[in-house]
Structures are given as structure tokens and as C-alpha cells.
Amino acid sequence: MNVVVAASASVGYVCGASSTYNASGGSATTIFKTTDGGATWFRLPGLRYPTQIAKNCYALLAPDASTVWAAMADGYLVKSADGGVTWALVSTPFSGSNQPSLRSICSPDGGLNIWALGTYNCEMGVA
DSSP states (O other), rough: OOOEEEEESSSSSEEEEEEETTTTTSEEEEEEEEETTOOOOEEEOOOOOBBBOOOEEEEEEEEESOEEEEEEEEOOOEEEEEESSOOEEEEETTTTTTOOOOEEEEEEESSSSSEEESSSSSEEEOO
């Protein structure tokens, strides 16, 4: 696991890359969630848009218990508005193969706008 973030006193998320291989032979992104303050964790459904997203996850942002953003390798940024049940790929100026990995994300306004820091560049993306 690469990062942990608390959305509230009871809800939190951790992410990384899984050693479980997907159908195409690569690793699948892994995100776990707790709803009891970290006593137990469960794996969230695989990130699919429209197929499995298999990228290392480097940063999470959870401005509330339902909303979570994940920043990944190759410029991928995904968002869930339902506590990690479903995910949507967010378009960024640097999404796609051989793009800077997003290593850090933050929000100056509670998750309405996202600032993302990549491996090679510092870019701000509005999502």
C-alpha cells in the first residue's frame, strides 16, 4: 500500500498496486476502505472505465465519506462519488500512456477543484 487517508473518524481509504493479476496479465489497482475507524478493511470493487485500470495508486483525497479521488501512474485520476462503489475516469491534461505519474493531490475547496503534482511537472487540473 502506498497511502492512507481518513475521510472521517470512521471512514478511511488505502491504495496501492495489487499482486493479483487481471485478465490481461497486469496488476490491478487496489483500494481498501474502512467504515469502523480502521478495525476492519474491505477491498473496493476494481476500478473499471470501461475496462480494468491497472495503475499504481500514489495519492488519495477524501473530502468527505462519500467522495474519494485517486491519483495514479501515467496521469490517471479517478473519482468516486459513492464511497468507492463506482469510479469515473477524470480527464486531465496529462492522462495516457507515458505521462507523468500523479504523486500528490489536494483540494483548496473541499474537492470541487483538484490540484495534482506529477513526477516531472507541477500541474493544476480542474475536475
